[in-house]
Amino acid sequence: MGLLGRIASVFSTTKPEQEDLRLVRKTKPSSVESTVKESPRQAVSTLYYKTSLTARGYPSLGGDGNYITPIYNLGEIGKTLDVESFFAASVRRHRELSMKEGWHLHGRDKEAIAYVRKRFEEIELITGDPISAIVRELLTNLIAYGNAILVIKRDPLRSSGSPIRMFGKTMQPISGLYPADPTSMAVKKNDFGRPVEWKQKIWDSEKTRKFRASDVVHFHLDRKSGFTFGTPYVVPVLEDIRALRRLEELAELVTHKHTFPLFHAKVGSKEKPAGYITSPDGQTLSEVDVIGAQVDALPPEGGLVTSERVEINMLGTEGQVLDLEPYLSHFESRVLGGLRLSGIDLGRGDTANKATAQTVTKNLVDACSEIQNVFSEMFTAKIVDIILLEGGFNLTSDIRVALRFPDIDREEARAHQNHGIQLFMQNAITEDELRTDYLNREPYADGDRKNTFHELYTKPLAEIGAMNERDPSGSQGSAKTVANKSRPTNQHGTASTKKSVAQNSLMMKELFNQFSYSWSEMCEDICGLSARDSKYNKATKSDDIKKILISKTDVMISDAKKYLLPEIENGAKKAREDIHTNKLISKDDIVLFLSKHIRIPLIKLNRKAMIMLRIDLDNEVKLNLDAAKASSVFDALKVELDMMAAQSTDFAYKYGYMTTLQKAGRKNIKVMYNSIDENGAFKLEKEVIMPITSVSKRDVSGPHVKLNTTCVVDEDINSHEGDE
Known part of the structure; x- marks a missing residue:
């Protein structure tokens, strides 16, 4: 709609069939929806308070x-x-945890999600503030004050939405969202308890x-029944904060008073008490006054030499001053408990053990999860739902879009997911229940399953393993079928382009076993290092962890070299036989293969394990690593080790074959895609001619790397410059 058309729509009367969003979707509206559209809101049947509470320490507004x-x-x-450090740290900690994993739009209808995102982009453009900044500011106000106010600006000229009717009123589309200061807001309600107007002053x-x-x-948050505004969680803690600060003032006074010691000089004794002395100028002075004057004139770093008649002592508190530390600790514990903080949250590493800190942090996480739920429900109902209605969408379970926050406690979330996977594997729940109830994802749509790990990797591996099985009937025809598919005929005769599949599968398993053993040793060494340093309350050096990673990675590379170098040489030998060349594999070619296909993937896998365990390799940290958690992480990553062993074993032969062809001047190679039929025989799916230059480019994703492919010499005479 053009600008003039949109301006005209503001002053025109909307047709009844256009007002009804249900008719736009060609569905009949229900009686409830018609009532919501045309009738005023239902009256509240309960009474509500019009004045504020009065309590000790709080004025009645x-x-x-x-x-x-x-x-x-x-x-x-x-x-x-602004002035209380514990409260400010508590609010920041609540906000950090609430926004730690960000937020996202969740729904089944991709079109609806895309529309809401588009409207959010429009709002960001109009207001100049990102939606994430608006969400963060609202969460901060909700945490600190127990209340957050969001003002909606409606403008049909600055929004792509359409007007809607709700409760007998036409509402223009949302064009802007503006958070307001909750300390300056007041609300007017009608006799039925419904807000009719807000005022900001x-x-x-x-x-x-x-x-x-x-x-x-x-x-x-925490709105009392019958009241309008929520209760800040800091209200019960304010008196404890005041008491703690008063005690700290007393502690400061005591410290200031007793920082400088009191000198006491004793002049004379019982046998010979202090008397009078005559000065050189003939004056008679009290011996006590003379010593007092000398003590007063004594510089801070100076000393005083006297006879045996003068004894000087320093007088301190000597246990006579009240010890304020137990009282300070008591009120500080009350404040931290009320603010849901632990010493760990304040950066105090020696104030609590790990178990206590985890318990307190768990309480904080639960509180943040409740805040997220309250915010998500209100924002979805008051903003996202209205935006969908303005776009002509029906608010059904299949179309509705919600603002959601991911789980804060990732460990608890993983345990919940693993529990669901176990139930699914034991046939206790369905796949849809697993995805919706345990993984927070929608059920598989058409076409999604083909991109799963099973279809991309597990199934091809199973087909390779099936090649080892013989035809039960032992018929010669089946054997010939296998031979014809695995030994294609070209101008050089009939020759196998690949070694025995049984031997290949066995080598995959042996290489994976070697990888798995070194991988488990890496986990044990890191856990042992963490336990040793934790015992002596020491920070674990990142260099020590790196040494373990490098050492075990070198062992796995050595194992790969032992198993894969013969395969590379077999591929090179076969290429020399096929095209009658004497080209050899060089040491640089071997280093290139091991670096690209073994070392780099292992380094990436090590980094992934460290990220999952939250180990920072750039700083010295106190690990306190849980052995069970570390073991579960390393075990989960063994799937990638298995895939690495399978791919590298399958590609080693092809690498030697193609590298030799390239050294002999060959440009192209024929890649045959195979599958396994019901008789266990190869079935050729298609053939592709591709350049061998991908080898020199270190390509690890080309079709020649994929499982169930066979590489043979291209018969086209123009595909090479000449063989030696």
Whole structure:
């Protein structure tokens, strides 16, 4: 629709059939939907409070005329957030965990998700703020104040959405989202308890701004029944914070008072008490006054020499001052408990053991998960659902889009997923139940299954293993079929292009066993290093971990070299026989193969294991590594080791074959794609002529690398410059 058409639509009356979003989708609206569209909201049957609570330490704000204000002084909480370090750290920690894994749009209908994303991009363009920044600001307000306010701006000229009707009113499409300060908001309600208008007033200004209730979204936590605003979680902790700070002031005074010692000089004794002395100028002075003057004139770093008649002592607290440490620890524990913090969250490594810190952190994670759920439900219902309606979508379970936060506790999520996988493997649940209830994913759609690990890797490996099985009938025809497919005929005669499949499969298993043994040793050595350093409360050096990784990687490369070099040489020998050349595989060719197909994949696998275990190789850290967790991570990655062993064993022969052809001047090679039929025989699917230059480019994803392919000499005389 053009600009003039859209302007005209603002002042025109929408036709009834266009107003009804259900008719746009050619579906009949239900009675509930018709009621929501045309009728006012249902009246609330319960009573609600119009004044604020009064409690010790909190002033009663009451109502601002007909407007209801928060039940607690949110302005005081805002000041506390600025000056109280524990509270500020708690809010930051809540926000960091809540936004740790980001957020995403979840739904079954890809078209609906794409439409919501498009509208979010429009809102970002109009407001100048990313949606993620808006979500972060709203979460911060919700955490700190227990309330968050989002003001909606509607403008049909700045939005691609269409007007909708709800509760007998026409609502223009959303064009902007603006978070508001919850400390400055008040709401007016009708006699039935429904918000009808919001008012914002900044305390240092006389200006006010009013918003319709339909243009304001109120997020709230711990809202008491009958009240409008939520309760900040810091309210029960404020008195403890005040008590702790008063005790800290007393501790500061005591410290200041007793930092400088009191000198006590004793002059004379019982037998010969202090008397008077005569100065050189004839004055008579008290002996006590003379020593006192000398002590007063004593510099901070100086000393005083006297006779045996003067004894000087320093007087300290000597246990007579009240020890404030138990009281400080008590109130600090109360504050940290109320703010859901542990010493670990404040960077104190020696304040709690690992088990206690994990328990406190688990409580914090649970609290953040509740905050995420509250925010997600409200944002989905008040923003995302309305955007979908403005786009002409029906709010059905198949189309509805929700804003979701991934699980914060990844370990607990993995345990939940593994439990679902075990139930699925034991036929206790269906595949759809596994994906929806345990993996938080939609069931497989048409075409998704072909891109799974089973179809891409496991099935080809199984087909290779099936080649080792003989035809039960022992018929000569079946044997000839296998021979014809595995020994193609060309101008050089009939010759096998690949070694025995049985020998190939056995070598794959042996190489994987060697890889697996070294991989397990790597896990044990890292866990042992962590246990040793944890015993002495030492940070584990990243260089020590790197030494283990490098050592075990070199062992696996050595094992691969022992198994794969003969295969490379067999491939090179076969190529020399096929084209009658004397070209040999060089040492650089071997180094290239081992580097690209063994060393680099192993380094990437090591890095993946360290990331999964949250081990930073760039810094010295206290690991406290759980052996069971590390073992599960390394065991999970053995699948990739198995695939690496299979691919490298299958490709080693092809590498020697193609490298020799390339050295002899050959340009192209024929790649035959095979499958296994019901008789266990090769079945040629297709043939492809491809350049051998991919070998020199170190390509590891070309068709010649894939399993179930066979490489033979291209019969085209123009595919080579000349054989020696």
